[in-house]
Amino acid sequence: MNIKPFRTEQWMNDHERQAVYNLTDTCVENLSVNDLLTDDISWMELPLDYGYITGDPGLKKELLKLYAVGDVDNITIAHGCSQANELVLMELLVAGDHIIVFTPGYQQFESIAESFGARFTQVPLLEEKGWMPEFAEIEAAIRPETKMVVLNNPNNPTGTLFDRAFLERLVALCRAHDLYLLSDEVYRGLEKDVPSVPDIYEKGIATQSLSKFYGVAGLRLGWIKASHEIMDRLNNRRDYNVISSGPLVDYFGMRALQERDRLMERSKALIDANKATLRKWLKDNPHFHIQIPETGTVSFLGYDYDIESKDFALSILDDKGVFFVPGWCFSEEYHLRLGLGKNPEGFRKGLALLSAFVKEKGFTLR
Amino acid sequence: MNIKPFRTEQWMNDHERQAVYNLTDTCVENLSVNDLLTDDISWMELPLDYGYITGDPGLKKELLKLYAVGDVDNITIAHGCSQANELVLMELLVAGDHIIVFTPGYQQFESIAESFGARFTQVPLLEEKGWMPEFAEIEAAIRPETKMVVLNNPNNPTGTLFDRAFLERLVALCRAHDLYLLSDEVYRGLEKDVPSVPDIYEKGIATQSLSKFYGVAGLRLGWIKASHEIMDRLNNRRDYNVISSGPLVDYFGMRALQERDRLMERSKALIDANKATLRKWLKDNPHFHIQIPETGTVSFLGYDYDIESKDFALSILDDKGVFFVPGWCFSEEYHLRLGLGKNPEGFRKGLALLSAFVKEKGFTLR
Numbered sequence: 001m002n003i004k005p006f007r008t009e010q011w012m013n014d015h016e017r018q019a020v021y022n023l024t025d026t027c028v029e030n031l032s033v034n035d036l037l038t039d040d041i042s043w044m045e046l047p048l049d050y051g052y053i054t055g056d057p058g059l060k061k062e063l064l065k066l067y068a069v070g071d072v073d074n075i076t077i078a079h080g081c082s083q084a085n086e087l088v089l090m091e092l093l094v095a096g097d098h099i100i101v102f103t104p105g106y107q108q109f110e111s112i113a114e115s116f117g118a119r120f121t122q123v124p125l126l127e128e129k130g131w132m133p134e135f136a137e138i139e140a141a142i143r144p145e146t147k148m149v150v151l152n153n154p155n156n157p158t159g160t161l162f163d164r165a166f167l168e169r170l171v172a173l174c175r176a177h178d179l180y181l182l183s184d185e186v187y188r189g190l191e192k193d194v195p196s197v198p199d200i201y202e203k204g205i206a207t208q209s210l211s212k213f214y215g216v217a218g219l220r221l222g223w224i225k226a227s228h229e230i231m232d233r234l235n236n237r238r239d240y241n242v243i244s245s246g247p248l249v250d251y252f253g254m255r256a257l258q259e260r261d262r263l264m265e266r267s268k269a270l271i272d273a274n275k276a277t278l279r280k281w282l283k284d285n286p287h288f289h290i291q292i293p294e295t296g297t298v299s300f301l302g303y304d305y306d307i308e309s310k311d312f313a314l315s316i317l318d319d320k321g322v323f324f325v326p327g328w329c330f331s332e333e334y335h336l337r338l339g340l341g342k343n344p345e346g347f348r349k350g351l352a353l354l355s356a357f358v359k360e361k362g363f364t365l366r
Numbered sequence: 367m368n369i370k371p372f373r374t375e376q377w378m379n380d381h382e383r384q385a386v387y388n389l390t391d392t393c394v395e396n397l398s399v400n401d402l403l404t405d406d407i408s409w410m411e412l413p414l415d416y417g418y419i420t421g422d423p424g425l426k427k428e429l430l431k432l433y434a435v436g437d438v439d440n441i442t443i444a445h446g447c448s449q450a451n452e453l454v455l456m457e458l459l460v461a462g463d464h465i466i467v468f469t470p471g472y473q474q475f476e477s478i479a480e481s482f483g484a485r486f487t488q489v490p491l492l493e494e495k496g497w498m499p500e501f502a503e504i505e506a507a508i509r510p511e512t513k514m515v516v517l518n519n520p521n522n523p524t525g526t527l528f529d530r531a532f533l534e535r536l537v538a539l540c541r542a543h544d545l546y547l548l549s550d551e552v553y554r555g556l557e558k559d560v561p562s563v564p565d566i567y568e569k570g571i572a573t574q575s576l577s578k579f580y581g582v583a584g585l586r587l588g589w590i591k592a593s594h595e596i597m598d599r600l601n602n603r604r605d606y607n608v609i610s611s612g613p614l615v616d617y618f619g620m621r622a623l624q625e626r627d628r629l630m631e632r633s634k635a636l637i638d639a640n641k642a643t644l645r646k647w648l649k650d651n652p653h654f655h656i657q658i659p660e661t662g663t664v665s666f667l668g669y670d671y672d673i674e675s676k677d678f679a680l681s682i683l684d685d686k687g688v689f690f691v692p693g694w695c696f697s698e699e700y701h702l703r704l705g706l707g708k709n710p711e712g713f714r715k716g717l718a719l720l721s722a723f724v725k726e727k728g729f730t731l732r
Binding site for chain 1: 367368369371372375376378379393396397398399400402409410411412413414415416417419445446448449452456457459460461474477478482483577581582583584585586601602603605606607608609610611612613614615
């Protein structure tokens with residue numbers, strides 16, 4: 001099946017290792033095993049067999065604490081949130097189905113669906129509306145063959161947080177049209193009063209991982225939460241491409257979740273420090289603008305200069321070693337994806353180099 | 367997309383944890399991290415970021431040693447051999463294509479292809495021919511829309527080893543018809559003079575993992591070897607569902623391969639001990655028959671009793687705690703899949719219980 005190149009991922013594959021200051025990575029500064037598991041080496045004796053197929057019950061019990069309702073059979077494990085999303089899209093859709101996605105957003109949803117003959121409509125997130133969509137545009141996008149709405153909450157790259165009121169309205173719409181609602185919650189962390197979609201909707205599905213807010217992307221531990229009925233279908237498909245995540249990853253994941261308060265506090269401190277730096281920096285750099293997100297690690301930095309985002313990103317990488325994913329990867333020009341969770345010293349230096357770069361280049365304004 | 371239940375995997379999901387004596391597991395007795403990495407804790411400081419996207423170069427260099435030709439760009443990493451196979455099938459085939467598989471065999475190939483509208487022909491492996499196919503039947507199965515032949519070498523569940531002469535003949539056939547040749551080599555270990563398919567064919571693809579012969583299924587480390595041209599396509603798709611395997615798994619995998627001689631010796635000793643037990647046991651149990659495979663960890667035990675394989679497997683599991691995957695899972699009755707790599711003491715006890723079971727039940731012969 002033909003699938004389009006994944007612009008964001010390919011951009012990172014091609015350029016990330018050249019970065020000295022990675023301002024675009026959406027993970028919180030990564031932990032090592034030592035950081036994660038002080039004084040615990042019990043897992044070194046774990047047999048490296050397949051382990052529990054849909055995830056270790058101890059891990060799943062910890063995961064359940066992230067949700068308001070459910071039992072361990074409402075959860076299954078995948079290789080990162082990307083495989084989790086792929087499983088959901090491939091299992092619940094067929095050729096000819098139609099889905100609704102948001103733009104700028106994560107290309108995976110539409111491109112996987114398109115690869116097997118499903119169709120999609122992109123509803124724009126409007127910068128002037130705080131990167132929120134017009135609700136009427138979602139309603140207008142529904143067709144007889146529409147089967148699913150896909151959210152990314154918080155959204156990559158805009159940082160949009162779809163709040164409880166919005167979600168409840170969207171759930172009502174999905175229920176009225178019998179649509180699945182897939183909510184990729186990989187950037188979820190410390191939101192207050194923002195429900196996870198399957199907690200409020202019987203055809204709601206949440207995907208998530210430990211990659212972003214927990215700082216352990218290298219575990220590649222993702223999961224899916226949904227109703228038992230949906231889960232049975234997903235677990236059937238999982239036999240073909242996941243089988244299990246293995247005892248080691250399940251154990252490390254369980255321990256990361258048991259240390260959730262410590263890890264969340266660490267993440268919050270890093271993000272808060274970077275946001276403070278950013279606010280200060282914006283005052284001195286009036287030709288940049290951004291909506292600093294309430295939560296999550298991802299944001300979308302706009303600029304007024306007359307240079308396309310791809311050229312901007314390549315040029316500053318070559319000149320200063322500062323790495324951005326350009327808005328071009330999200331079909332949204334004059335923006336750069338800005339990650340908020342990395343080392344504050346590097347973040348500060350990277351922004352200082354960004355100021356110096358635009359000054360030296362003397363770009364004209366649009 | 368609709369996909370059939372994966373009989374073997376579902377059978378294991380449903381019953382494996384009830385096993386006292388698992389005689390059907392196709393992995394060599396599993397190692398722990400301690401068994402794998404004596405005195406090495408350097409990896410505990412590895413940052414748990416995404417790491418190298420298509421696999422750590424150190425890991426890939428070790429993997430290359432398993433092949434006669436190629437460079438690190440001929441290899442990419444996946445979540446086990448199952449995701450590796452899925453990637454190949456999904457990328458290289460489209461709806462309406464036709465593939466040729468062997469039966470009894472690993473259901474994954476045909477069911478994934480079928481899920482997106484490809485078709486398949488099963489060429490039988492004939493027990494009376496040492497579980498080899500009639501070559502003319504492969505030739506006869508080729509249609510204008512045939513795009514790929516899929517092997518599993520050694521084959522699950524029969525243990526068939528397709529040797530150099532067979533592979534060279536098959537490659538000539540595939541080349542004449544411009545077909546891909548996917549060779550799932552997950553059971554490969556200590557074969558002599560049996561080439562890996564991409565080493566002898568430009569449209570050949572090998573998939574493999576550390577799950578079976580290396581005893582570290584829990585790492586979930588699989589890989590694909592193919593031409594640069596095929597690899598570019600697979601890496602494009604990988605952005606959607608793998609991204610990376612992470613630094614920890616890559617490091618453990620690299621170390622397992624560096625210790626290959628030790629691990630292979632261990633595996634061989636376990637398998638040889640079990641084969642000796644099996645040979646002895648067969649002499650006293652004339653109503654069972656088997657072709658003991660030259661290499662690999664999997665074999666297919668036939669019996670003369672008048673009881674279907676599913677009932678046989680369920681009954682002996684309940685009565686004796688001895689676990690088999692029945693031939694029913696492979697659409698081949700009156701057989702049980704017998705794994706050859708587990709603990710020799712458990713293997714011996716399991717076979718003794720199998721003798722006791724058929725004696726107690728007094729099954730009539732077919």
